[in-house]
Amino acid sequence: MSAERDQEFAEFVDGRFTALQRFGYLLTGEWHLAEDLVQTALTKVWFHRNSLRSANALESYTRTAMVNTSTQWWRRKWKGETPTEVLPEPASDSQYGVVDDRDQLLRALAELPRRTRATLVLRYFEDLPEAEIAQIMGCSVGTVKSNISRGLAKLREHQLVAGITSADRLAPEKKGVDHE
């Protein structure tokens, strides 16, 4: 039974690693950190694998572990960074438009609170419904909506988002508590 489970887990890891690495990159902004994050999260999940069976639960559990771990890393390791009012301009010219575009989004994401950032990535990169995001983040759907709304507002400040759709707009009474 244990060997079977290990085999299933190994298949999951090898099969989903690249997708999780992409998710990790959008959470951390660095590829090598993303790989470290995925491996750290999967190690944590391995010790809880007896609680899980289906591939869906495993993936959901892993994403939760990644979000929580990235938040913990940020709190523990990177609080010593000195914040600056204005980020240094990128050195690339306009001919590298694609690079600029990526860089701009990465910088904008870096300014977001960790959980807001994770919420946006889960919503707009992973394309998950709000209910599932709430499950992964361990918060209410209202908080998810609130985080999405605030995150989009920040991205809009960077002119990365032209406007928000009615589906993204929050009714005032539905604004949830932000757990940042």
Next chain:
Amino acid sequence: MNDDLQARFQRLAADPPPPTAIPSQAVFARVRKVRRRRAAGVAVLATAAVAAVFAISTNLTDIDSQPPVLGPPSTPTPAATVPSPYGVKLTLKPVVKGRTVTMTVSGSGTVLLPIAQGQELPPQNLMALSEGSAYSWGDDSEPFSAFSNGAECAKAKTPYKGSGSIPPDTHTYAKAGTYTYSYRERFCGVKEDATASVQVTIR
């Protein structure tokens, strides 16, 4: 707008570098490392316990060769059990070493066997039958939470009485203090999640 942002995200994460090692092998290497570290921690604790017993038994300072009066044990690691009225009783056993706590979670009770991919799961470690769990170490670290959507419980009908445990989890607190570790586990057939909590004092 959604499509535009989605496209931006996809472009941003479009070119992941190849992993530095075979992913599953890298993860299992980490698992082995954690296990070795935990095993080493247990060995150190056992050695410390033996040394403490020896020290106490030989430390007869009184005129009647009575052992000195000792204060309460410095490591507050009593097993704490919080009964759950909903079918599963969880037991938490923290072991404190310095600021690091190793928590063992076990449970016993009666649940319904979940149905995964059309097949009822066989009777086994009770904790392996859960639909997810959540825990918090009680400090400023992020609480953990992951639950399945309950689909596996929809047609569950066979009761199973058993017990089991989850591999120990370890956490290091940043500073001394008294913390409340809380744990929640969900099972098919149990109306409310089984919960347990225990206070951990870090000196």
